Amino acid sequence: MIRVAVRSAAIDVAAEYAAHDAGGHGASASFVGRVRGDDGLTELFLDHHPMLTASGLEALAGEAGARWSLAALTLIHRVGGIAPGETIVLVLASSAHRAEALAAVEFLIDRLKTDVMLWKRETFGDGRVVWVEQREGDHKRAERWG
Amino acid sequence: MIRVAVRSAAIDVAAEYAAHDAGGHGASASFVGRVRGDDGLTELFLDHHPMLTASGLEALAGEAGARWSLAALTLIHRVGGIAPGETIVLVLASSAHRAEALAAVEFLIDRLKTDVMLWKRETFGDGRVVWVEQREGDHKRAERWG
Amino acid sequence: MLKLSYFAWVRERMGTGEESVSLPDDVHTVADLILWLAARNDAGARAFAEPMRIRAAVDGHMAVPGAVVPRSGEVALFPPVTGG
Amino acid sequence: MLKLSYFAWVRERMGTGEESVSLPDDVHTVADLILWLAARNDAGARAFAEPMRIRAAVDGHMAVPGAVVPRSGEVALFPPVTGG
Secondary structure (H helix, E strand, O other): OOEEEEEOOOOHHHHHHHHOOOOOOOEEEEEEOOOOOOOHEEEEEEOOOOOHHHHHHHHHHHHHHOOOOOEEEEEEEEEEEEEOOEEEEEEEEOOOHHHHHHHHHHHHHHHHHHHEEEEEEEEOOOOOEEEEEOOOHHHHHHHHHO | EEEEEEEEOOOOOOOHHHHHHOOOEEEEEEEEEEEOOOHHEEEEEEEEEOOHHHHHHHHHHHHHHHHHOOOEEEEEOOOOOEEEOOOOEEEEEOOOOOOHHHHHHHHHHHHHHHHHHHEEEEEEEOEEEEEOOOOOHHHHHOOOOO | EEEEEEEEEHHHOOOOOOOOOOOHHHHHHEHHHHHHHHHHHHHHHHOOHHHHHHHEEEEEEEEEEOEEOOOOOEEEOOOOOOOO | OOEEEEEEEEEHHHHOOEEOOOOOOOOEEEHHHHHHHHOOHHHHHOOOOHHHHEEEEEOOEOOOOOOHHHHHOOEEEEEEOOOO
């Protein structure tokens, strides 16, 4: 079962894990990304496109489902204002085989960094507000998947 | 913080996740392995050496901590009799950087399959009881890490 | 009427997230639209000063600069995405 | 006295998880110990019929067949591990 969500409400990792797990599959791999507060960041704001952001996530989840044999896939991305320490993204993939679950999670988190319609704005304690520019390293990682 | 445990009690993934998460790190990757009930398996029994199994897990966790910059690492392995669907192993690694957390989890689960002092016995619904033999594929995956 | 929607710093510089416009007859492509918006007012001049940094989606699909802009529907204009 | 501990199918075939033994004078190495156990009784014959399939740890450290067996301490004997 593929479950994709884009939301401004907080992500409850334990609850999502429990919802995902219902089937009881051989292997589950996950990735949880949280906002980092180093560098004096006080808020990360993610702008999104109501339709394109969700359809991009769905396309990515579908691609993972086509590449690997997955029993379940959960992909939840937060948007709007997020405080340091809060969860911004959750990827959770289950498969009968550990290699498939691990590869799917790695693929999804790499491609999320480049493919999904999201724009990051950082606000810092000293008053600076900066829209994040594209990062070359993220593209290099994403390109590994061809 | 590195936390390693070998235990016969059930693994509560959500509780372990909460205990691990206390710090709030940038990225957490996890792997949960469960006993598969296909092929008519009714019980997986893991024999272990009271001292060598734990020290092997600790050595592996220490090696991961030396290879990658990890803020926290949790490695819990169950032993004794385990029913299909139950969790047998939990690996949870956190880092400021996603690539390090993901690589550490993949390394640990691959090496767990070959390095740790555990012996698997499978009991099937038709009465067969079989000690599992070493698998070539597991060694190939583990050798990737040099 | 064509609906335009703006995201990230394009939204900020335009001072709005969306608006409806009637296109002049000589605006045919996404590139034309961006040049027209840049010339229309101060906000547009700030938001579209560097057309190379602008990406577009027409009716929910990514569009190249030479893509035709419909007379009605939706065009989204935004900077390169910065991912999740 | 030397403590011997057995694991997995070695434990099952020996019918016990551990025992204490007094080694004969001509048992010096891990390989000697395995051959002696195989010759000692029926359980040993079953458990140690294929010495190549047996691994050993002496006092908590993996030991090669040529490693010296102490007169006291612990030797663990087991099949190749099958992982987590």
